[in-house]
Every structure is written in structure tokens, then in C-alpha cells.
Amino acid sequence: MRSAEQVPDAVLRLGLSEGLGPLLRKRCLAYFGSPEAVCAADAAQLSQVQGIGRGKAEKIYRSLQVADPDSEREEMHRYRASAVVLGDADYPRLLAAxxxxxxxxxxxxxxxxxxxxxxxxxxxxxxxxxGREQAGRFAGQLSERGLTIISGGARGIDTAAHQGVLRAGGRTIAVLGCGLARTYPPENGELFDEIAERGAMVSELPMRFPPLAGNFLPRNRLIAGLSLAVLVIEAARRSGALSTARQALDMGREVCALPGRVDSPASEGCHQLIARATAALVTGPPDVLQLLKSSSLSLFTPTTTPTSFTPTPTTATPATNSPAPDASTFKGNFTPGAADSPEGEAAVTGPGGEADGELFSPVHLNELQKRIYVALSDDARSLAELQRLTGSGAAAVMGELTVMEVRGLVRRQGSSFVRT
Structure with a gap:
């Protein structure tokens, strides 16, 4: 990870600027090519980016000019915070994807x-x-099996999950909807200090950014993005936890939910997920482990290969080609298993009219996972080959290979990857 001094000024300025959320920041990086180029752009140039009109461009330009990277570094020192930049070798692989x-x-x-x-x-x-009892039970027991437990540090289920992991001696990561210099909720200060000692506190927001209501839905995408799967313990019909589940599904990650009393409003959201078959029903930690090592391949859909942008700042440390974590590192009797065999596969016609053969992949995979699955249809592939065939960067491909390996869709063969 980078110390405060190792984070480029331009990267800090982009994070400190008003009006640049995750989507517009991504568009600016795609348009200009690097954080430095974005910061050097004037208002007229910024207004050429999709979604940035003249008025917003003026606001972003002024904000970039007054942003104070040195003050932000002082806050990082004060709270002993470090950072990772997209493209760094130690940037979380699942999140990069x-x-x-x-x-x-x-x-x-x-x-x-x-x-x-x-x-x-x-x-x-x-x-x-x-809900509190079950959150502690699931989180604690699953952390004993080698899983890192991700949650949001909020009151209720989040707090109970973090506490369950710490009691069990496991690792947990809290993803905050405010800057790391803020303590929200205030009563969790001691808990957050303990998490930082035995896991990590993370945020994409500047150090002193307040816990505004609009921060938490974007924060939920990070919780889902850092995880192989999302377990919803207890959620009412309009709970924010359901947004985390939806985003996980969009990312091709597994979702599971714990049932409650049929007449409990606190579990209506969980029951809705289960009833709509968007979440697997689980009643104990072994069910979650089974979900992670299995893959339901009975439903298939044609693969598409749209292009996608993965920003790679010119100031970032290049990602390495180190292998994905091996699912065998789970403790206990959890071992990676092969995916269920599909009922059948059909050939589809490629762009040139010829049959592309085995070009069907599971509907619950995201687009990059599908492209990887197709690329592995006929032979073992190295990371470099998968990058070339999918048109994606090393960090993104390795993140998805990690997900697919734990699900039992792929396995490593020397320095290459093959379908199971």
C-alpha cells in the first residue's frame, strides 16, 4: 500500500473535487487518459465529457484548483491511513473487476x-x-473457516457481524460511507479501532468527508465489489441492504439470504429475495460455503462481448501477474468442487457467420466472466492470453478468475487456467 506521500497530487485532487462521483470520474479518466490530464483540463474541455454540462464543468474546474493534497496527506498521517490506487499490484482484485x-x-x-x-x-x-444473534453466528463461524467478512460498520447487523468476527479471531473489513477521519456511528469508535488493528477500515471518500445520506448507496457497491458473495441476514422491504444484494447480482456475485419469521417485517426483504429466486436460502454457515464452491449451470444465455473501460492511472504501480488465491485456503472441510454439468450446450453463429462452438455461459456471470469462460472453451490460457482475448486489464481478469475459481468454474493448471 502507498503512504500519504506516495499518492500523486492529481489522484488526491480528483477525490477531493466536488461534483465528481464514481461515474463522472470514470468518464473523465476515459476521456482525458490520466488523473494528471483531468486536473490540467479547463472548464471548456471538461464540459465535453458526457454528463458534464457547462455549469458543472465550471464547478469541477474550480474545485480541482482549490483542492489541497497536502492537507489531505496531513489527515492521513493523523489517522495512520494509507491508500491503494487503481492499477496498483495490491489493489483488491475483486474490486478492480x-x-x-x-x-x-x-x-x-x-x-x-x-x-x-x-x-x-x-x-x-x-x-x-x-438478526444480531445470527449475524454474529454466521460471521464468526465463517471467519473461522478462512473467509474475510466485509460489512459497512453501521448500527445493527453490520456491527454484530464485525463483533462476531473479532470474537472468533478472524479478519473483517468495514467499508465506511464517510471519510476515515470520521467516526459514524459515534458509538463504534472502539470497534473501528479494533477492526483497524485486526483487519481494515476502508473508504473511497476524502478523510474528513461527512456521513451524508447520499454516500451510502455508492458505498454499498464497494461492499459487494470486495466480496465473492453477499449474505443478507435481516432486511425489511425497503432496507438499504437490498441495494447491496442487487449490485452484487449485477456484478455476477452470489447472493444468499437468511429466512426469518414469516410475520416479521424485519425479514420481508429477505423473504422477497428468496421468493424471487434472486437469493439462495441459507440456514447455516455450511450452506454459504456450499454456495461458494458450487455453480448452478442449468441456465444458459448467449455470450456478448461489449467493450469496457478500466482506468489505469499513469502514476500507478503496474499490477503483477501473481496467481489468484487458491480456494483450498478455506479451513475445515470446504474444498473447491467442480461445477454441475449443464444439461446441454448449443453453438451460436459468430460475426463472420461461422459457428463459434461453445459460446454459451451461465446467466449469473457478469460480462467479463462470460468472456473468460468462452476464452477457456478449447484450451488452457495464461493470464496474458486471457487479457488479450477479453480486452481487459490484468487486475480485472485476475479478480474475476478468483471468483470463478472459488465457484468451481475454473482451476489453475501450472501458470495457466482451464475450465473445470
């Missing part, structure tokens, strides 16, 4: 390679005693 990964991620504590084997545990702030 989502459509809009943060350019800069602030960290209190330590991010490790083993955190790629991760589960998000989410639920309502206003939870029941049952």
Missing part, C-alpha cells in the same frame, strides 16, 4: 491477498435480537 472501481481507496489497517476469499454480511440497522 467491478464496472466503476474507486480510483483511490483509503485504508486504516491492512489489506491482504487472503481478503479475496471474502463474504459480505449485511442487513438492517433496526434489526431484531434474532
Amino acid at each position: 467491478i464496472p466503476d472501481p474507486p480510483l483511490l481507496l483509503y485504508v486504516r489497517g491492512e489489506l491482504r491477498e487472503e481478503d479475496s476469499l471474502s463474504l459480505a454480511v449485511v442487513g438492517s440497522r433496526r434489526c431484531t435480537a434474532y
Whole structure:
């Protein structure tokens, strides 16, 4: 990870500027090519980016000019925070694979390679005693099996999940909807210090950014993006935890939910997910482990290969081609298993009219996972070959290979990857 001094001024300026959320920041990087080029642009140039009109361009330009990277570095020193920049070798692989990964991620504590084997545990702030008990039970027992537990540090289910992991001696990561210099909720200050000592506190927001209501939906995408799967413990019909589940599904990650009493409003959201077959029903930690090592391949859809942009700042440390974490590092009796055999596969016609053969992939995979699955249809492929065939960067491909390996869709063969 980078110290405060190792984070480029331009990267800090982009994070500090008003009016540049994850989507517009990504568009600016795609348009201008680097953080430095974005910061050097004038208002007229900024207004050429999709979604930035003249008025917003003026606001962004002024904000970039007055942003104070040195003051931000002082805050990082004060709270012993470090950072990772998109494109760095130690940037979380799963997070790099989502459509809009943060350019800069602030960290209190330590991010490790083993955190790629991760589960998000989410639920309502206003939870029941049952919800708190189950959050601690699932999070604690699954962390003992080697999973890093991701949650949002909020009241209710999040707090119970973090506490369950710490009691069990496992690793947990809290993803905040405010800057790391803020303590929200205020009663969790001691808990956050303990998480930073035995896991990590992370945020994409500047150090002193307040916990505004509009921060939490974007924060939820990071919780989903850092995780192989999302477990919803207890959620009412309009709970924010359901947005985390939806975003996980959009990313091709697994979602599971715990049922509650049939007449409990606190579990209506979970029951809705289960009833619509968008979440697997789980009643104990072994169900979650089984979900992570299996893959339901009975539903198939034709593969498409749209282009996607993964910003790679020119100031970032190049990503390495180190192998994805091995799912065998899970403790206990959890071992990676092969995916269920599909009922059948059909050939589809390629752009030139010829049959492309085995070009069907599971509907629950995201687009990059589908392209990887197709690329592995006839032979083992190295990381470099998969990058070339999918048109994606090393970090994004490795992140998806990690997901697919744990699901039992692919396995490593020497320095290459093959379908299971």
C-alpha cells in the first residue's frame, strides 16, 4: 500500500473535487487518459465529457484548483491511513473487476491477498435480537473457516457481524460511507479501532468527508465489489441492504439470504429475495460455503462481448501477474468442487457467420466472466492470453478468475487456467 506521500497530487485532487462521483470520474479518466490530464483540463474541455454540462464543468474546474493534497496527506498521517490506487499490484482484485472501481481507496489497517476469499454480511440497522444473534453466528463461524467478512460498520447487523468476527479471531473489513477521519456511528469508535488493528477500515471518500445520506448507496457497491458473495441476514422491504444484494447480482456475485419469521417485517426483504429466486436460502454457515464452491449451470444465455473501460492511472504501480488465491485456503472441510454439468450446450453463429462452438455461459456471470469462460472453451490460457482475448486489464481478469475459481468454474493448471 502507498503512504500519504506516495499518492500523486492529481489522484488526491480528483477525490477531493466536488461534483465528481464514481461515474463522472470514470468518464473523465476515459476521456482525458490520466488523473494528471483531468486536473490540467479547463472548464471548456471538461464540459465535453458526457454528463458534464457547462455549469458543472465550471464547478469541477474550480474545485480541482482549490483542492489541497497536502492537507489531505496531513489527515492521513493523523489517522495512520494509507491508500491503494487503481492499477496498483495490491489493489483488491475483486474490486478492480467491478464496472466503476474507486480510483483511490483509503485504508486504516491492512489489506491482504487472503481478503479475496471474502463474504459480505449485511442487513438492517433496526434489526431484531434474532438478526444480531445470527449475524454474529454466521460471521464468526465463517471467519473461522478462512473467509474475510466485509460489512459497512453501521448500527445493527453490520456491527454484530464485525463483533462476531473479532470474537472468533478472524479478519473483517468495514467499508465506511464517510471519510476515515470520521467516526459514524459515534458509538463504534472502539470497534473501528479494533477492526483497524485486526483487519481494515476502508473508504473511497476524502478523510474528513461527512456521513451524508447520499454516500451510502455508492458505498454499498464497494461492499459487494470486495466480496465473492453477499449474505443478507435481516432486511425489511425497503432496507438499504437490498441495494447491496442487487449490485452484487449485477456484478455476477452470489447472493444468499437468511429466512426469518414469516410475520416479521424485519425479514420481508429477505423473504422477497428468496421468493424471487434472486437469493439462495441459507440456514447455516455450511450452506454459504456450499454456495461458494458450487455453480448452478442449468441456465444458459448467449455470450456478448461489449467493450469496457478500466482506468489505469499513469502514476500507478503496474499490477503483477501473481496467481489468484487458491480456494483450498478455506479451513475445515470446504474444498473447491467442480461445477454441475449443464444439461446441454448449443453453438451460436459468430460475426463472420461461422459457428463459434461453445459460446454459451451461465446467466449469473457478469460480462467479463462470460468472456473468460468462452476464452477457456478449447484450451488452457495464461493470464496474458486471457487479457488479450477479453480486452481487459490484468487486475480485472485476475479478480474475476478468483471468483470463478472459488465457484468451481475454473482451476489453475501450472501458470495457466482451464475450465473445470
